[in-house]
Amino acid sequence: MPTYGLGLLLVTAYAHSFSHGLLQPSRRVLRHIAVEKSSASSSRTLTPRPPSAISVFFANENDKKPPPKNNINEAQNAKSGSNADLLQTLQLKDEAINQAQTAVSSLESALESAVSNLENMQQQLRLKVKNLEDELKTTRGELTATRSELDKVRVELAGAKVKLENSNDARGGLEWALGQSQEEARKAGERVEQLEGYLADLGVDASSVMQQKRTENNPWQMWGSSLKSLTPVPVLDDWVIIKGSTEGEIQISGKVTNHPSIPDGDAIVTSPLSDASQAAEKKVVTTLSGSKYKLGTPMVMPSKQSLSKSVTQASSSQQLAASRASIALPTLTGNTIGNGRYLLAGTATPSVNGRSFIQTAYRANPLGKPMGEPLAIKVSQNKEAMKREFANYQKVAAGLKRGNFIKRVEFLPVAGQEMPDKSALVMQRGIADVKAFMPKVGGRLEGAMLYDCAMTALRCVEALHAAKLVWNDLKTENFVVIEDASGVSFRGIDLESCMPVRTNPVDYTPEACPPEFAKAFLDGEADTFLLEYSYDVWSYGMFLYEISTGRGFFDGLTAEKITKMLPTFQPNVQDVPDQQLADLISQCLMTNPKDRPSFVRISRHPYLANSSSKTPFDFLFGSSI
Numbered sequence: 001m002p003t004y005g006l007g008l009l010l011v012t013a014y015a016h017s018f019s020h021g022l023l024q025p026s027r028r029v030l031r032h033i034a035v036e037k038s039s040a041s042s043s044r045t046l047t048p049r050p051p052s053a054i055s056v057f058f059a060n061e062n063d064k065k066p067p068p069k070n071n072i073n074e075a076q077n078a079k080s081g082s083n084a085d086l087l088q089t090l091q092l093k094d095e096a097i098n099q100a101q102t103a104v105s106s107l108e109s110a111l112e113s114a115v116s117n118l119e120n121m122q123q124q125l126r127l128k129v130k131n132l133e134d135e136l137k138t139t140r141g142e143l144t145a146t147r148s149e150l151d152k153v154r155v156e157l158a159g160a161k162v163k164l165e166n167s168n169d170a171r172g173g174l175e176w177a178l179g180q181s182q183e184e185a186r187k188a189g190e191r192v193e194q195l196e197g198y199l200a201d202l203g204v205d206a207s208s209v210m211q212q213k214r215t216e217n218n219p220w221q222m223w224g225s226s227l228k229s230l231t232p233v234p235v236l237d238d239w240v241i242i243k244g245s246t247e248g249e250i251q252i253s254g255k256v257t258n259h260p261s262i263p264d265g266d267a268i269v270t271s272p273l274s275d276a277s278q279a280a281e282k283k284v285v286t287t288l289s290g291s292k293y294k295l296g297t298p299m300v301m302p303s304k305q306s307l308s309k310s311v312t313q314a315s316s317s318q319q320l321a322a323s324r325a326s327i328a329l330p331t332l333t334g335n336t337i338g339n340g341r342y343l344l345a346g347t348a349t350p351s352v353n354g355r356s357f358i359q360t361a362y363r364a365n366p367l368g369k370p371m372g373e374p375l376a377i378k379v380s381q382n383k384e385a386m387k388r389e390f391a392n393y394q395k396v397a398a399g400l401k402r403g404n405f406i407k408r409v410e411f412l413p414v415a416g417q418e419m420p421d422k423s424a425l426v427m428q429r430g431i432a433d434v435k436a437f438m439p440k441v442g443g444r445l446e447g448a449m450l451y452d453c454a455m456t457a458l459r460c461v462e463a464l465h466a467a468k469l470v471w472n473d474l475k476t477e478n479f480v481v482i483e484d485a486s487g488v489s490f491r492g493i494d495l496e497s498c499m500p501v502r503t504n505p506v507d508y509t510p511e512a513c514p515p516e517f518a519k520a521f522l523d524g525e526a527d528t529f530l531l532e533y534s535y536d537v538w539s540y541g542m543f544l545y546e547i548s549t550g551r552g553f554f555d556g557l558t559a560e561k562i563t564k565m566l567p568t569f570q571p572n573v574q575d576v577p578d579q580q581l582a583d584l585i586s587q588c589l590m591t592n593p594k595d596r597p598s599f600v601r602i603s604r605h606p607y608l609a610n611s612s613s614k615t616p617f618d619f620l621f622g623s624s625i
Contacts, residue, residue: 166416166417174366177371178366232258233293234257236256236268236270237254238298239253239299240252242269249272249273251272252269252273253270254295254296270285270293271288271291272288273285274286274288279295281296282296283295330346331346332344333345333346337379338415338416338426340364343368344361351378356378356380356382357380360375360376361374361377363375375428376430377424377425378424378427379419379422379424386413386423386425388496389496392469393405393495396467396495401462401466402463403463404460404491405460405491406427406482406491406493408426408428409427430480430482430493431483432480433479434477434480434490434547435477445548450547450581454544455608456492457492457543458540458608461474461536462599468500470533471495471497471498473498474512474543475509476552478494479491501532502532503530508526510566511554513563514566514593515538515566516529517529518562518564518566533598533599536599537598537599537602538588541585544588545571545576545589553569570591571589580607583605
């Protein structure tokens with residue numbers, strides 16, 4: 001009986017699990033059970049059903065047990081009751097299977113519905129993704145168009161900024177010119193009052209004279225010939241003769257006094273004289289424009305002496321007189337620069353390296369007429385080099401040692417609407433560079449002039465080295481001759497090649513570069529060559545040799561040939577007239593850069609140290625250029 005109870009319990013639990021969904025048979029098992037059930041039902045009506053495994057199990061169990069000795073009938077009755085219970089259990093199993101099949105069919109329908117819904121959702125999602133892609137593409141196109149518009153606006157803003165800066169510059173120039181004009185007007189008013197008083201003393205009707213128009217084209221002459229005939233003739237002192245722009249013409253340059261409109265002591269240059277033979281002391285000369293001047297005391301050159309070399313007293317005066325006679329002020333071209341602030345004159349001269357050009361210019365007054373002294377304008381398309389040059393000037397000017405460099409008037413990062421692709425540097429104007437000046441004074445510099453030029457170059461290099469810069473281009477073309485209130489002097493120019501010490505050079509001049517750089521250049525290592533101060537020491541020795549002899553070691557040779565000769569070059573200084581200077585040059589031109597002296601030692605060399613008796617000559621010639 002215990003075995004029967006266990007089997008009944010298992011069958012009941014199995015059926016209960018099916019009826020409550022606890023057991024989920026596979027679809028294949030359910031179909032197999034359904035087929036078996038269908039077969040069993042049909043066979044039940046035709047033939048007796050064979051005993052089931054359970055019934056056989058229980059029958060076998062009963063067979064194993066020996067029948068009790070007593071109550072056999074009771075056992076048989078119990079067996080019949082057990083078979084009835086088993087049949088009922090199988091019926092319950094069939095009902096559970098039917099319910100399970102129904103549940104599976106419902107699940108299949110639900111799964112098919114879910115799959116259909118999923119496919120619909122997937123299709124809708126694809127449609128939304130396509131719409132989003134189209135919107136993204138449209139947005140991308142709109143952003144590209146917006147970016148293009150922004151770039152255009154940025155360019156326009158940059159142009160407007162440049163125009164605004166130029167306008168501010170022009171405004172500043174106009175304000176400065178207005179101030180100058182007001183000052184000139186004030187001075188002119190004072191002159192007019194003086195002239196009116198003078199005319200009143202002469203008994204002349206001043207109002208009738210002052211109403212006459214000025215008819216002369218000479219910018220230096222501000223009054224008509226009728227008024228000049230009634231006033232004293234202006235006097236020119238410290239005057240010299242210079243050549244005019246036309247062959248055979250001469251002009252007079254000197255300090256004027258008693259001029260009706262120009263302050264006493266100002267330097268002027270007259271128009272060409274109508275009769276050059278009248279140019280003599282205490283003579284009255286007449287210009288082609290009709291102006292008259294009385295020639296007072298001519299300029300006299302002081303004597304110059306040198307400890308290291310004897311020079312004749314008259315030689316320098318004759319040389320300077322000859323050089324001045326070859327100088328003529330250029331005429332206006334009609335072109336401007338800096339948005340009309342400067343009037344160009346003469347022809348543009350290209351620099352030695354061909355990267356820029358130099359031209360004479362005048363400041364323009366509000367009426368577009370020239371005013372003030374002539375200036376020099378350096379113009380270049382290499383804006384970075386121009387910016388670097390101006391920055392180098394600023395570095396030197398900010399130091400304790402400032403050297404003797406040219407005066408800068410203005411830096412134009414953009415050279416105005418006339419030359420928008422170029423930069424310009426407005427500077428003091430020299431009469432010539434040293435290389436061009438030497439042929440005008442006998443072919444070389446001598447005495448105090450030689451010493452002054454050597455000291456100027458020394459001070460310039462010292463100032464650059466104090467700013468931790470290497471000049472890299474020290475040569476005679478980069479020094480100009482200046483005639484100002486303090487006399488004749490020299491000024492350094494062209495700092496665009498200057499680079500910080502122990503950096504790489506941006507360019508080089510064969511005549512000024514040392515052997516170690518030439519070797520690096522020939523070996524293809526020029527770009528990695530490190531600049532040292534000894535570079536400028538070599539250049540200084542070459543510079544001293546040229547100004548003292550009137551020629552360079554490599555005159556007439558090509559750059560390629562000079563570069564190839566330098567690594568084995570041995571300088572010969574026998575042609576240097578001064579022995580002390582020759583010794584200094586030899587020290588500077590040592591092949592090994594470590595053997596060259598520093599500029600501290602150079603400044604203490606006997607040739608440069610004996611400065612007490614080598615004061616440069618000093619003579620007045622007009623105002624600062």
